[in-house]
Amino acid sequence: MTAMRKANAAYPFGFLDEYAKKEVRRTILKAIAIPGYQVPYSSREMPMGRGFGTGGLQLTLSIIGADDTLKVIDQGSDDSVNAVNLRSFIEMTCDGIDTTDITDEANVIQSRHRIPEKPLREDQVIVLQVPYPDPLVVVEPSEDKRKIMHGEADYSRLLVKLYEDIVQFDEITISHRYPTRINDHYVIDPSPIPRWDVPKLNQSKALVLLGAGREKKIYAVPPYTDAEPLAFDDVPFRVESFNDENGQRRCCDRCGDNTSFLDEFTSSVGNKVYQCSDSDWCREQLVAKGE
Amino acid sequence: MKKIEAIWLPEVQQNVFRGLMEVMSRPGKSINLAELAGNVMPARALLATLLDAEVTFCDHNGLLDESDWPLLQAKKATVEHANYILCHGDSAVDFEPMLGELSSPEHSATLVLVVENLSEGSSHLTFSGPGVNGEISVKVAGLNRDWLKQREQWISSFPLGVDLLLVDSSRVMAIPRTTKIEVTSWDM
Numbered sequence: 119m120t121a122m123r124k125a126n127a128a129y130p131f132g133f134l135d136e137y138a139k140k141e142v143r144r145t146i147l148k149a150i151a152i153p154g155y156q157v158p159y160s161s162r163e164m165p166m167g168r169g170f171g172t173g174g175l176q177l178t179l180s181i182i183g184a185d186d187t188l189k190v191i192d193q194g195s196d197d198s199v200n201a202v203n204l205r206s207f208i209e210m211t212c213d214g215i216d217t218t219d220i221t222d223e224a225n226v227i228q229s230r231h232r233i234p235e236k237p238l239r240e241d242q243v244i245v246l247q248v249p250y251p252d253p254l255v256v257v258e259p260s261e262d263k264r265k266i267m268h269g270e271a272d273y274s275r276l277l278v279k280l281y282e283d284i285v286q287f288d289e290i291t292i293s294h295r296y297p298t299r300i301n302d303h304y305v306i307d308p309s310p311i312p313r314w315d316v317p318k319l320n321q322s323k324a325l326v327l328l329g330a331g332r333e334k335k336i337y338a339v340p341p342y343t344d345a346e347p348l349a350f351d352d353v354p355f356r357v358e359s360f361n362d363e364n365g366q367r368r369c370c371d372r373c374g375d376n377t378s379f380l381d382e383f384t385s386s387v388g389n390k391v392y393q394c395s396d397s398d399w400c401r402e403q404l405v406a407k408g409e
Numbered sequence: 410m411k412k413i414e415a416i417w418l419p420e421v422q423q424n425v426f427r428g429l430m431e432v433m434s435r436p437g438k439s440i441n442l443a444e445l446a447g448n449v450m451p452a453r454a455l456l457a458t459l460l461d462a463e464v465t466f467c468d469h470n471g472l473l474d475e476s477d478w479p480l481l482q483a484k485k486a487t488v489e490h491a492n493y494i495l496c497h498g499d500s501a502v503d504f505e506p507m508l509g510e511l512s513s514p515e516h517s518a519t520l521v522l523v524v525e526n527l528s529e530g531s532s533h534l535t536f537s538g539p540g541v542n543g544e545i546s547v548k549v550a551g552l553n554r555d556w557l558k559q560r561e562q563w564i565s566s567f568p569l570g571v572d573l574l575l576v577d578s579s580r581v582m583a584i585p586r587t588t589k590i591e592v593t594s595w596d597m
Contacts, residue, residue, distance in 0.1 A: 136419050140461050143426045147459075148515045150433045151572040151585035153539050157515045181430065183423045243430075262512070269511035269568060301539050301587060303567060325434045340434045343539035 132179040133211040138162050142180035142336070146327060149338040154304030155268070156251050156335040164331070171204055171230055172331030174247035178228045181243065181327075184214035189224035194232040194379070194395035204228065221398050231294070233315040235378050235399040238324035240341065246309040248330040251337065253297040253307040271303045277348065284353055296355075297348045300339055305348065308339075314357045314379040319345035360392070370394045373403035415447035416457040417480055425458040429574070432583040437536040437545035439527045443579035451576040452495060452521050456481060459519075460493060467491035470500070472523060491518060498524035498552045498575065502559040506571050514568035517586075525551025527577045531596040538588045546593070547582070549575065554595055560584075 132139060145159040164172040182188065188208060192201035196219040205217055218224050221234045228245040238244060254264045257275040267273070276297060283290045294310045298319060308316060309328055319326060319339050326339040339345055349355040360368045360380050369376035371391045378399055380392040394400035415421045424445045432438055446454035452472065457480070460466055465486035472495055478485075488494055488504040509517035530550025537544045552575070563586075564570035570586030584590070 131419065132423075136422070137461055137463070139419075139423075140459065141463060143430075144459055144464070145515075146430060147433050147519070147572070150430070150540075151587070152514050152568050153587060155514060155568060181423075181427065183420065183427065265512035269514070325430070338434075340540045342542045 129211045131184075131212055132182060133164075133207075134162060134176065134179050138176075139180040142176055145336045146177070146180070146338065149327070149336050150325070150340050152304075153340050153343050154300030154306045154337060156306075156330075156337045158334055159336055161331045161334040166203070166207070168332035169249060171200060171228075171247040173329030173333075173336070174228050174230070174245045174331075175204060175207070175329075176331060177245045177327050177329040177336065178208060178226060179212070181245075182208070182212055182215060182226055184212070186226050187216040187218050187224050189218050189221060189227045189398075191227065191229040191232060191234070191396075193230065194234075194381070195397045197397070200230055219398055219401075231310050231312075232379075232395060233311055233318045235394075235396040236402070237318075238322065240323045242324040244324055244326050246311070246326065246328045248307065248309040248328045248335075249332070250295070251307055251328070251330040251333050251335040253295070253305050268304055271305075273297075273299075273305050273348070276305065277350075280348060281350070284350070289353065290349070290355075293358075299344075299346045299348060301343050302346075304337075306337060306339070308345075312358060312379060313347075313355070316345070316347050316355075317357070321345075368392045370400060370403070373400045373407070375400070375403045414449070416449055416454045421446050421454075422458040425454050428581065429455060429458065429583070432574075432581055433540075433572070433585060435540045436538065436584055436588040437541055437547045437582065439575075439580040439582035441579050442576070442581045450523075451579060451581050452523055453477065455521065455574065455576070455581060456493065456495065464492040465490060466493045467495070469494055469496045469504070472497070493519050493521065495521045496523070498522035498556060501553055501555040506563070508563055508569040508571065511569065514570070517569065517571055519572050519574065521574045521576060522552065522556065524549055524575050524577055527575060527580045527582050531594065533593040533595075535591040535593055536584070536588050537591075540585070541588070551577075554592075557590060557592065560590075 145157045149157045190201045190205040192198040221236045230247045258264050280290050294312050295307050297305050298308050299305045328337050347355040367376045378394045381395045383391045385391045428440045442451035460481045460483040462482040466483035467488045469488050506518035530548045532549050534547045573584040575582045
């Protein structure tokens, strides 16, 4: 493995050529200046399939430097396939960077489907991998028209869609990719994070960058910016509930914490088991308990 | 062997970019670019970081040496059509930059304004808006108030607008289009 990671001499730092990085960097600055607006860019071919996090990867490769410490997460875990692959690719092409599993130690965090449980700090930046950047795609097939709707902040049809959900199911049934309004104008698809993570975008201390490689879009939620999930006055937004049938909050089977987002497993004997989705959070709880 | 100036090196540009990303995300915060890029005019360091042949640039007041142009690679454009514009902050505004379109607000100009001082000065401003935790007070010297008046016009219909990067002899600070500026005192 070490030999493979050393075999990086043929690549420039960060794999991308400097022109590609410059374009991504210009796009990032525009995305921060226009919070929530999906800035188009010419997404490069990466040595992995589109849909495997190439948007997030291009963002990370364009911002990272030799002094940075990187954490890569997939569904809350540092050890799942997508995270491991992306991390070793970045290690291979970015000579001198450090990688870590510990949220506190990282200053650049690339993530798929989760935002860490631990509140992020001002000196951290989180890069989210986005499969489908445009929340309006469910109500309007034409991108030209969607761009005008976004510009005018016209989300009436999206709200009708949410209303139809309430009529049919008595609540909004979107479990992840919950449409969220940034700075009172653009509505974004916050990537497939669960509802649980959406409030973390609001007035976040850390900069949030979102990259969609296949769809060729970059957008951002700057720090200390309002991020409000779409909802109605009489049907407020709510996060996932982890209460059992008796109304008791379930806790993690491993660390015992009852405040985190839980994943459901089936144990070898067939009953349901719950564990923290964020593996570093779980580890930290265990350390705190002295285990 | 001729030594390449630091601002043209990829690792320096990466550092400068991180500085720009930091100031753009936190309007009112200024950082020292001269430290990151060697003792050069910060305007040059940030232009070297952002420009290439894909974008257009206008050196409105002729602040750059002709010898920088081939390395910047950017196409020359008139001030009304340039993606990036470099100007003196103490002169009055005599042009209308690109503001973008409703469906493509990214087709708007980024203005780099060279001012006298970003850490001291008797013009006091208060910033609020995205990126600012409540309010932040900013001191600046050598900025013509006309820029702020014109900016109010340019950003009046969000998402259209311009983003400003203010530079002095060592520091850089950003004023994206979303920042609300209140003038607390002014001396020019």
